Amino acid sequence: MRAALLILLAAAVLGAVATAARAAAPSTPPETSFTGLDSSQLPGADPADVQIAAAPTSLVELVNSTAAVFPPAGGPARQTLTLGRLFSSAAVDRSNDDTTDPRVLYDPLTRRFFGAMFDITRTETVFGATATSDPTSPRTVAGFQSQGCPDQPRLGLSTTVVVLTDDLFSSCRGNGGFVGGEITVVSKQDLLNGIRPRASHFGPSAAFEAITPAASLAPSSTAYLVSVATTGTAIGIIRVSGATPSSLPVQTIRLARPLRNPPAAPQRGTNVPVDTGDPRVQNAFVQNGILWLVLTDGCGTGGSRSCARVLAVDPAHPRVLLDRTLALPNGRFLFYPAIAPDSRGNLVVGFEYSSPAAFPSLAYAYMRPDGGFGAPADAVRGTAPNESGRYGDYSGAAVDPADPGRVWIAGEVGGAVGGTTLGWSTGIAAVRVPAQPPALLGDAATRRGTSAVITARVYPEAARTTSYVEFGRTSRYGSRTRARTAPATIRAVAATFAVPRLRRGATYHFRIVATSARGTVRSHDHVVRVPR
CATH class of the missing domain: 2.60.40.10 (Immunoglobulins)
Known part of the structure; x- marks a missing residue:
């Protein structure tokens, strides 16, 4: 795949004159790759909603119904359990609840896992924090009642707070209409202390639609949230400095190039296309004072293909520092990207792709600090089309705290699980950026x-x-x-x-x-x- 792929770059750098992006070495094959969870864990749960998090002693994958714990180097799962069981506590047993939309982060500062999901049975968004770096250790869990259907909860954290956002719909069944985005800010220390956390809730509001909290990768008292304007011409930034903020004003930064809705992607073996979603922020993190984010964008003539759009933002002096597009030629469509940095300042971009000649598959590329991309490499290839009409809705990427030069990626891939193309599988891979010059x-x-x-x-x-x-x-x-x-x-x-x-x-x-x-x-x- 690497030899056949071409990277197309588009840049918008504000401030000083920009250095041309250096032609980077091709991405190397994964250090390890394997098949993760699939739809057999809970037939009918669709799409996969894949998440990955790495701790020194374990690797965790979450999908729409199930969690799996793998050895730190990958391989066969040591344990699988339902999301409901994972988010149960001594006070509340959710093991038989209908659950969806999981999120998970490993916080190297506290050596704990933080997670979130939507409990459909109880109509609650749920936070959780483990007592140790063992993902199955006792957990502090807090559920927050919703006034509707809080779709796609998104999780971020700083030194002081944990932030959960969602898009509220009037109902989870039938024709529930969009009500607005919601933001819940809770005390991180309260979760660590094993008590119900102090919390502040904002919304629902159209101003918070699809807003995504960033994960802070170094000590920071400020949490950042980022979203895309519905016009596609700007991004919005929110700063949160404590567990009880009185208001959350949105600061707008205009984009040099507008975002476009990505088109559905063709796939091998069927005329049913892959749903590539919309140009919402897929995930975000903060490192060295820079806010990084990625999303799926429509690219090419008239937005005829789906690509990854990567942006670096200076939130202290609101401006876009770097704006790059990662596009694949030869009929390949890229969708549901996820990003994480390595220990040398490069950015790993995990993503799925498909084309008339390729089943939905997992791959990755990397971006140097100067914006140059290395040609992508396959991670886990799909084995069948997916005809369910739903795909994604998101993928995962996480730094390995035991070896920060290694990044784990995970995402949905095509697999006829249960003998049907309505089923799905997932791929997991550990990747490393090749040695780079300055x-x-x-x-x-x-x-x-x-x-x-x-x-x-x-x-x-x-x-x-x-x-x-x-x-x-x-x-x-x-x-x-x-x-x-x-x-x-x-x-x-x-x-x-x-x-x-x-x-x-x-x-x-x-x-x-x-x-x-x-x-x-x-x-x-x-x-x-x-x-x-």
């Missing part, structure tokens, strides 16, 4: 009198990196500044170089060079003209 972003050159100032953000990719500026009267350069060293970090390191005493009336060329043991990267050629 990345440069936002390089620019400006003149100050008879001096030139050259700046950039250097991403060392977790390797000690030296950078310097080459300059001269032609693009052959010939001279260079003194080198500067950046530590082995995943954070962006600001690099500023000054070249003084330039000749009046002359034209000079400049470029930044960054090098580590993993390779060398060079910026654009920048031209500065010095007036007489």
Whole structure:
């Protein structure tokens, strides 16, 4: 698959002049991959609604009816149990309840699992937190009564709060109409202490439609939520700083390119297409002060294909930092992406795809800090079409806390479970981004009198990196500044170089060079003209 795939990039970077995305090495095959849960666990539960979370001693997959606990390196499940049993506690037995729409996160800061779901039987959205890093350890569970049908609960957290959002419909049966989005903020510490958490509830409101809370991957007292405007021309950001906020104003950031509804995807073996959903945020996380999000977008001429759209946002100074599209050619449609970062600052994008020649399958690609994509690699191939008319509704991606260079992905794949194309299967894979040279972003050159100032953000990719500026009267350069060293970090390191005493009336060329043991990267050629 990798040799046949082409990556199409579209960028919108605000602020400094952007470095061109470097052609990245192809994604490598998964370190391990296997088939996960399928529709035989609860025939008739559709779609799969796949989630994945990794702890040092276990790997957890949730689907629409069931949970499975795998060894930390993957392989056959050690235990399976219903969602109702997983979200039961000493106070409430939900083991026989009708449940759906699960979410799960492993929080490395507290070494606990946090989960959420919709209990249809009790008409409740349910939070849960484990007592230890064992996903089956005793749990603190809190149910919140709903005034309708809270569809697709979405889960996020910070150091202080856990946030659950949903889209409320008037009924789960028949023709229930959309009422508005809801946001519930609860005290994380109360959950950790094993008591019913303090909570604040907002909505239903159209302003909160499909809003998704982000997972904070480092200590942060602020939780962020993000959504897409119904017009597709902007995103909305909400900040939550405590368990009892008085209001949740939405801050709007306009997009350089509008989002479009993704079309249904063709698939091998049938004329029934795959439902690719809509351009809502699929998942989001915060790392080093940057909010990352991914969604399915309509791309190509007139939005004729479905693709992944990845955005990086600076929520402190509201602006889009990076906007990239991952598209597959040759009739392939991409849908239900999920993202997670690796330990070197790259972004893993897990996704499903199909085409007239391919059953629905699981694959992944990665994106470097400069926005360059590595050609995708298959993870788990589907074996049959899916003719149920429903697919997704979401996939999962999670960093492995025992080895942060490894990212787990999981998603629905085509499989004729029970001998019928109405059934489904899931795939799980552990992937690792190949070693990368440094990345440069936002390089620019400006003149100050008879001096030139050259700046950039250097991403060392977790390797000690030296950078310097080459300059001269032609693009052959010939001279260079003194080198500067950046530590082995995943954070962006600001690099500023000054070249003084330039000749009046002359034209000079400049470029930044960054090098580590993993390779060398060079910026654009920048031209500065010095007036007489």
